[in-house]
Structures are given as structure tokens and as C-alpha cells.
Amino acid sequence: xxxxxxxxxxxxxxxxxxxxxxxxxxxxxxxxxxxxxxxxxxxxxxxxxxxxxxxxxxxxxxxxxxxxxxxxxxxxxxxxxxxxxxxxxxxxxxxxxxxxxxxxxxxxxxxxxxxxxxxxxxxxxxxxxxxxxxxxxxxxxxxxxxxxx
Numbered sequence: 001x002x003x004x005x006x007x008x009x010x011x012x013x014x015x016x017x018x019x020x021x022x023x024x025x026x027x028x029x030x031x032x033x034x035x036x037x038x039x040x041x042x043x044x045x046x047x048x049x050x051x052x053x054x055x056x057x058x059x060x061x062x063x064x065x066x067x068x069x070x071x072x073x074x075x076x077x078x079x080x081x082x083x084x085x086x087x088x089x090x091x092x093x094x095x096x097x098x099x100x101x102x103x104x105x106x107x108x109x110x111x112x113x114x115x116x117x118x119x120x121x122x123x124x125x126x127x128x129x130x131x132x133x134x135x136x137x138x139x140x141x142x143x144x145x146x147x148x149x
Contacts, residue, residue, distance in 0.1 A: 008103050008113070009144045012086035013046040017104075019081045029076035035112050036071065039102050042087050043116070050138045060132050061123050064098055064139075068117040075111045077104070083111070088144045095130050096120050098139065 017038060025031035047053070047064075057063045077083060084105045091099035102114035122129040131139075 006105055006108050006110075007086055008110075009088045009090065009101070011144060012088060012103070013042070013049065014084050014086045015042050015045065017083040017085055019077045019079055019083065021079065023077075024079055027076075029078055032071070032073055035073070035077075035104060035114070036069075038085050038104070039071075039087070039114055039116075042085050042102070043100060046087050046089075046142075047138075050142055052135065052138045056134065057123065060134060062129060062132050062135065063121055063123050064118040064131075064135070065121045066116050067097075067119045069114065070116075071112060071114040073112050075106075075109060077106065077111050081106055089139055089142050090115075090144055092140060092143055094136065094140070096128055098131075 015038075019030050023030045023034045044054070086103045086105070088101050089098060090101045091097075096119055098118040098120075100116045100118060102112070102116075103110055104112040119128050120131040120135065121127060
């Protein structure tokens with residue numbers, strides 16, 4: 001497992017992963033689409049750990065939806081490798097927008113970095129709406145700052 005010094009930001013929310021046969025593509029490494037699925041899974045797990053589940057989103061008729069997603073695939077992940085995926089909330093305007101970042105590690109090597117720009121929407125209409133107080137109370141304390149180099 002990666003040490004704290006290997007992460008891009010402090011206090012990561014992490015999940016261990018193992019590259020399985022179903023993740024491997026024709027290039028003999030984990031398919032990039034699998035990385036995206038892993039990011040979605042850890043984002044939901046992190047939200048739930050912070051106290052907001054999909055049921056809460058439905059009850060509040062609000063959701064943080066991906067407006068823009070960027071992934072930088074730096075190195076391939078191979079069959080049976082043990083990885084650690086980390087995520088952080090790294091920005092919020094306290095109204096509509098948040099930023100979530102990801103880092104996939106194999107030991108000390110970063111295999112992928114990702115960033116989502118999220119917008120709060122009203123689920124019933126799909127329109128942008130202010131974040132409800134429950135979102136601010138759950139997500140704002142989890143924000144981490146941009147590292148200084």
C-alpha cells in the first residue's frame with residue numbers, strides 16, 4: 001500500500017484494487033474505461049462515508065453531477081497487480097460547483113490522475129441548483145487544499 005508521502009493531497013479516501021482478468025483489454029493491460037468505473041465507485045463510497053448516499057440525493061432531489069471529466073493515463077496496470085485508488089474533494093464555490101480529484105497508485109508509481117468538475121443539479125429537472133445545506137455540511141469539511149511544491 002502506498003505511503004502518505006506518495007499521495008498528491010493529504011487525507012486521501014482510499015480503496016485497494018486488484019487488476020482482474022476482466023479488466024484486461026487487447027493491449028494486455030487494464031482498460032482505461034475500467035479506471036473510469038473505479039473512479040465512479042470510489043466517489044460514491046467517499047460520498048457515503050461523508051454521510052450522503054444515493055438515497056439522500058433522491059430524497060433531497062439534488063445530485064453532484066459530472067460536468068467535465070479529465071483523466072491522465074500515465075502508466076499501465078497489469079493483471080494481478082495490487083493498486084490503491086485515492087480521491088479527494090479539492091474545491092467548492094459553496095453554491096453550485098465542486099472539484100474531485102483521483103490518483104491511482106501501484107506502490108510509489110502513479111498510474112493515473114483524474115479530475116471531475118461537478119455541478120449540483122435538481123434530479124427531477126436536470127437543471128443546475130444551489131447545493132442544499134446537507135451537501136455543504138457533508139462535503140465542505142472534507143475539502144483539501146492544493147499542495148504547495
